[in-house]
Amino acid sequence: MATILIVEARFYDHLNDMLIAGARAAIESAGHTAEVVTVPGALEIPGAIALAAETGDYDAYVAIGVVIRGETYHFEIVANESARGIMALTMDGLPIGNGILTTEDEAQAIRRADPEQLNKGGGAAEAALAMLKLRQRWG
Numbered sequence: 001m002a003t004i005l006i007v008e009a010r011f012y013d014h015l016n017d018m019l020i021a022g023a024r025a026a027i028e029s030a031g032h033t034a035e036v037v038t039v040p041g042a043l044e045i046p047g048a049i050a051l052a053a054e055t056g057d058y059d060a061y062v063a064i065g066v067v068i069r070g071e072t073y074h075f076e077i078v079a080n081e082s083a084r085g086i087m088a089l090t091m092d093g094l095p096i097g098n099g100i101l102t103t104e105d106e107a108q109a110i111r112r113a114d115p116e117q118l119n120k121g122g123g124a125a126e127a128a129l130a131m132l133k134l135r136q137r138w139g
Ligand SMILES: Nc1c(NC[C@H](O)[C@H](O)[C@H](O)CO)[nH]c(=O)[nH]c1=O
Pocket: 009, 010, 011, 040, 041, 042, 043, 044, 065, 066, 067, 068, 074, 078
């Protein structure tokens, strides 16, 4: 049994709750344990995963968040840099599923967050578990 840390950027409560429900269900239905830690925004997610990895307490990580386009270039910074940070950690060998939605509007985000619709939280958790399996095989 593995312990999976869900690192969520709590920017939109209702969307995060759906993403976490999907991620938790995927982790628990595979027989693993999920813990959740909350950070302010998506830009803090890679740093939080890096800090958590230093503890040695977790086997894999799921990044959860929602970035909805606003009026300025800030959207690109948050969307691209959070993904870049997660990719850098992935290339260091950490098993991470990226469930940070980057959408044009709230309707797109709802469809993707809802476990009964596109269930991107569940998909990110499954990706983390798949990478954990590879790490256990080759790591
Ligand atoms: N606009 C969104 C943010 N912005 C906040 C940043 O992620 C960060 O917390 C801040 O710049 C302080 O370092 N975060 C999201 O998760 N979603 C957004 O839509």
